[in-house]
Amino acid sequence: xxxxxxxxxxxxxxxxxxxxxxxxxxxxxxxxxxxxxxxxxxxxxxxxxxxxxxxxxxxxxxxxxxxxxxxxxxxxxxxxxxxxxxxxxxxxxxxxxxxxxxxxxxxxxxxxx
Amino acid sequence: xxxxxxxxxxxxxxxxxxxxxxxxxxxxxxxxxxxxxxxxxxxxxxxxxxxxxxxxxxxxxxxxxxxxxxxxxxxxxxxxxxxxxxxxxxxxxxxxxxxxxxxxxxxxxxxxxxxx
Numbered sequence: 001x002x003x004x005x006x007x008x009x010x011x012x013x014x015x016x017x018x019x020x021x022x023x024x025x026x027x028x029x030x031x032x033x034x035x036x037x038x039x040x041x042x043x044x045x046x047x048x049x050x051x052x053x054x055x056x057x058x059x060x061x062x063x064x065x066x067x068x069x070x071x072x073x074x075x076x077x078x079x080x081x082x083x084x085x086x087x088x089x090x091x092x093x094x095x096x097x098x099x100x101x102x103x104x105x106x107x108x109x110x111x112x113x
Numbered sequence: 114x115x116x117x118x119x120x121x122x123x124x125x126x127x128x129x130x131x132x133x134x135x136x137x138x139x140x141x142x143x144x145x146x147x148x149x150x151x152x153x154x155x156x157x158x159x160x161x162x163x164x165x166x167x168x169x170x171x172x173x174x175x176x177x178x179x180x181x182x183x184x185x186x187x188x189x190x191x192x193x194x195x196x197x198x199x200x201x202x203x204x205x206x207x208x209x210x211x212x213x214x215x216x217x218x219x220x221x222x223x224x225x226x227x228x229x
Binding site for chain 2: 055107
């Protein structure tokens with residue numbers, strides 16, 4: 001199985017800051033056929049289900065604010081949240097669907113400083 | 114709008130089975146495969162497997178073979194997951210999700226607690 005390693009595991013931020021969450025896969029997630037990276041990002045608030053933010057590494061899901069930006073290719077990926085707002089405090093997970101079974105990172109908890 | 118409505122919390126005894134449902138609405142049921150995901154505090158998010166809502170074909174994560182059985186009832190737009198031979202390690206929140214490779218839509222989750 002592909003191992004997804006997220007860092008940091010937690011992050012304390014102030015409103016208005018820009019934060020970066022990293023996700024590294026044990027194998028490349030880049031398809032040679034279509035040059036797409038099979039990596040998604042999710043946000044999970046306490047007591048709620050995960051919510052899709054980004055798919056194919058950098059495509060923002062409909063309705064997701066443009067302060068959420070996904071980037072990266074191959075084995076190294078980043079979720080950047082610019083000008084963090086109080087409503088962004090949550091857990092964030094990356095997921096690969098390049099190789100079965102799909103696997104998730106362990107998560108990054110975004111907390112208020 | 115797309116909704117996946119899961120059945121309620123379950124309290125089960127070790128060695129027993131539970132069957133969780135996931136009723137879809139707001140879209141053509143066969144447009145998405147339905148996947149199932151386990152979430153625990155210790156192990157995080159684990160992918161269990163998926164069911165092709167059109168054909169009923171299934172694919173399981175090796176770790177969950179023999180533990181989970183996925184079925185579908187197209188007539189009611191409902192997917193099911195049965196968990197058998199329950200142990201305390203099966204205590205978790207279980208989600209169904211509409212899959213396009215990524216998980217575009219999620220149910221609200223079903224808490225399964227295994228305790229004697």
